[in-house]
Amino acid sequence: xxxxxxxxxxxxxxxxxxxxxxxxxxxxxxxxxxxxxxxxxxxxxxxxxxxxxxxxxxxxxxxxxxxxxxxxxxxxxxxxxxxxxxxxxxxxxxxxxxxxxxxxxxxxxxxxxxxxxxxxxxxxxxxxxxxxxxxxxxxxxxxxxxxxxxxxxxxxxxxxxxxxxxxxxxxxxxxxxxxxxxxxxxxxxxxxxxxxxxxxxxxxxxxxxxxxxxxxxxxxxxxxxxxxxxxxxxxxxxxxxxxxxxxxxxxxxxxxxxxxxxxxxxxxxxxxxxxxxxxxxxxxxxxxxxxxxxxxxxxxxxxxxxxxxxxxxxxxxxxxxxxxxxxxxxxxxxxxxxxxxxxxxxxxxxxxxxxxxxxxxxxxxxxxxxxxxxxxxxxxxxxxxxxxxxxxxxxxxxxxxxxxxxxxxxxxxxxxxx
Numbered sequence: 579x580x581x582x583x584x585x586x587x588x589x590x591x592x593x594x595x596x597x598x599x600x601x602x603x604x605x606x607x608x609x610x611x612x613x614x615x616x617x618x619x620x621x622x623x624x625x626x627x628x629x630x631x632x633x634x635x636x637x638x639x640x641x642x643x644x645x646x647x648x649x650x651x652x653x654x655x656x657x658x659x660x661x662x663x664x665x666x667x668x669x670x671x672x673x674x675x676x677x678x679x680x681x682x683x684x685x686x687x688x689x690x691x692x693x694x695x696x697x698x699x700x701x702x703x704x705x706x707x708x709x710x711x712x713x714x715x716x717x718x719x720x721x722x723x724x725x726x727x728x729x730x731x732x733x734x735x736x737x738x739x740x741x742x743x744x745x746x747x748x749x750x751x752x753x754x755x756x757x758x759x760x761x762x763x764x765x766x767x768x769x770x771x772x773x774x775x776x777x778x779x780x781x782x783x784x785x786x787x788x789x790x791x792x793x794x795x796x797x798x799x800x801x802x803x804x805x806x807x808x809x810x811x812x813x814x815x816x817x818x819x820x821x822x823x824x825x826x827x828x829x830x831x832x833x834x835x836x837x838x839x840x841x842x843x844x845x846x847x848x849x850x851x852x853x854x855x856x857x858x859x860x861x862x863x864x865x866x867x868x869x870x871x872x873x874x875x876x877x878x879x880x881x882x883x884x885x886x887x888x889x890x891x892x893x894x895x896x897x898x899x900x901x902x903x904x905x906x907x908x909x910x911x912x913x914x915x916x917x918x919x920x921x922x923x924x925x926x927x928x929x930x931x932x933x934x935x936x937x938x939x940x941x942x943x944x945x946x947x948x949x950x951x952x953x954x955x956x957x958x959x960x961x962x963x964x965x966x967x968x969x970x971x972x973x974x975x976x977x978x979x980x981x982x983x984x985x986x987x988x989x990x991x992x993x994x995x996x
Contacts, residue, residue, distance in 0.1 A: 581625055582702035583634045584693060585618040586712035586720040587664075590645055590823035598751045599624035600744060603706055605754050614781045617746040618708040622668070633700045634669045637689060637720055639676035640843060653836045653843065670696070675832070676716060679842050683850040684832060689723030690854045691825055698733045703963045709755070723854075729770070730858045732762045732882055734865040742953075763886045771799035771859055775852040777828075782846040784835065789823045793996075795859040797987075800994050805888035806959035809990060812978060814867040814880075830852055871968055871975035874900065892958055898925065903967070903974060910939055912969045917979075919962030920946030950982035953989045961986070 581602065598607045603648045610627075614620035622632045643656060646663045650656035657673050664671055672692040676685040697705075707724055709717040721743070728739055738761035746752050775792045796819050801810040828849060835847040862883070869878045874896060881889045899918075903984035906912055920943045951963040964982035968975035978986055 579630045579703040580701060581704045581706060582696060582700055583618050583622060583632065583694075583706045583708060584720070584724065585616070585634065585636050585708040585710075586614065586716050587636045587638045588642060588710045588713045590642070590718050590972040591615060591711070596750045597621070597746060600706075600752045600754065601628075602630070602706075602740075602742075605742070605757055611750070615996075617668070617710045617744075618706075618995055619667070619669075621706065621744070621752060623710065632766065633696070633702070633845055634668050635692065635696050636666060636671045636918075637674050637692060638664060638671055639674050639685075639716055642675040643918045650901075651838065653708050653833065653838070655789065656843075661761065675836075675843065675845075676719070677842050677843060678900055679972050681845075681848040682719060682852075683853065684845065684848055686851060687724055687828060687849045687853050687857075689720050690726050691829075691857070693720075693724050693727040694730055697727055698735065701736070703740065705739055707743045708745065708752075709743060710752075724772070726858065728760060729765045732760065732765050733767065733858075734861050737762060749859055762882060763889075765883075767799050767862075767883060768803045770855045771795045772803065773852075775855055777823075777829070777853040777856050778847060779850055780835075780847045780938075786847065787827075787831070788825065789856055791817055791822050791859070791863075795856070797990055797994065798859070798862070800990065802880075802883050804993075805884060806893065806955060807877055807884065807888075807892055807992075808872075808965065808976065808978065809955070809959045809986065810866075810880050810883075811868065811872050811876060812870075812983060812987070813990075814863060815870055815872075817863050817867060819860075819863050819867055822863065823856065824860070825857055828857070829983055830984055864895055867912055871977050874974050874976060877976055888958070889988075895958065895960065899967070900974065903969065907969075912940070912943075913968050913971065915968050916943045916975075917946045917948070917963060918960055918965035918967055920944075948979075950985055953982070955986070955993070961984075 590976055594613060594614055594615035596611050598611055599621045601608050608624060610624060612620040612623055622634050625632045640656060640659060643660060648659045649665060650659055660673050661671060674685055674688045683838055683984060707721060740759050742757040743755040744752055745755050775791055778786045780786060794813055798810055798813045801813060832849060835845055837844045864885050866880050881892055899921060902921060949963060953961060964978050964986060966977055966979050
């Protein structure tokens with residue numbers, strides 16, 4: 579298995595010790611004792627001896643400079659001096675701006691981004707968070723960043739994760755503090771995006787950019803949470819992805835506004851917790867945005883972000899539609915746009931009535947009324963008068979009629995109280 583070990587590091591032991599590592603197959607201690615300076619390195623050595631593929635990243639706060647007696651005049655110099663002083667074998671070290679003069683939102687963003695990149699690049703099966711060498715505040719912030727990064731990956735790339743918090747005891751035994759299994763269906767997108775998304779703050783005369791897309795992110799989360807997958811696809815289609823703020827944009831703003839004041843780091847611009855959620859939303863858009871017309875596969879794909887109940891209900895509904903269309907295609911030359919309501923009417927026919935009307939099926943489909951009607955967004959948003967089924971020789975498409983789309987989006991805003 580591929581194992582990612584994450585270690586927040588605020589304490590530097592003067593010397594090493596003997597550690598009894600953990601088995602990750604049964605979460606009991608191994609019979610092996612390993613000498614090492616750090617518990618996470620002992621765990622790494624043991625897991626590699628068991629033929630696991632292991633990657634270690636250390637998250638180190640800038641405040642560790644006091645313990646390393648580092649002098650600096652610029653932020654870049656501080657980072658470089660920390661990295662040159664902290665040489666830990668086979669370990670990736672990421673420095674996090676974290677001290678009393680830096681707000682927690684800024685620290686959280688750096689932590690989340692460091693972990694997210696490691697998850698995406700390494701694709702682990704198991705994640706171990708070793709809190710043996712860290713203060714409780716920094717460890718708590720790292721755990722929060724880890725949980726958001728995991729949810730982000732589950733919504734966009736990964737199917738599931740096993741992750742555990744581990745810590746060493748005084749006798750050297752590495753113990754499990756918490757052990758969890760998490761899959762995509764455990765993720766609640768509403769807790770991240772159905773909120774006022776404040777991302778930047780300053781008390782200085784600094785002009786801040788206004789990140790685009792926040793209102794659309796809320797509507798997207800609302801559609802996903804309320805099992806309106808076709809609405810979600812239309813919202814995604816309307817978002818201009820290239821205009822959304824990128825990770826490097828946020829980092830650049832922070833770096834450009836970091837100041838040195840009598841040996842302390844200050845920042846004229848602070849990232850708030852919403853910056854993390856904004857980036858998570860951008861990853862969602864990157865993964866699921868497709869342009870109209872939407873295929874049936876596009877519709878099934880966006881269901882990965884919804885609940886199990888919604889996923890099953892919509893897939894069952896789509897299966898029934900496809901069964902009817904495939905049956906119609908066996909007996910008729912069908913091509914072009916048809917209202918979902920017309921196909922529903924055909925679905926309601928008994929076999930006897932279907933055979934009787936076999937010659938008139940095409941006319942029945944074409945003569946269905948073309949107006950949008952009242953928009954209620956019931957039945958998972960598949961409005962019979964507004965939803966178009968486009969039957970093509972190669973694919974089946976589904977989308978809202980162009981003349982109905984604005985009315986549907988207005989209904990969404992009304993439902994959200996906008």
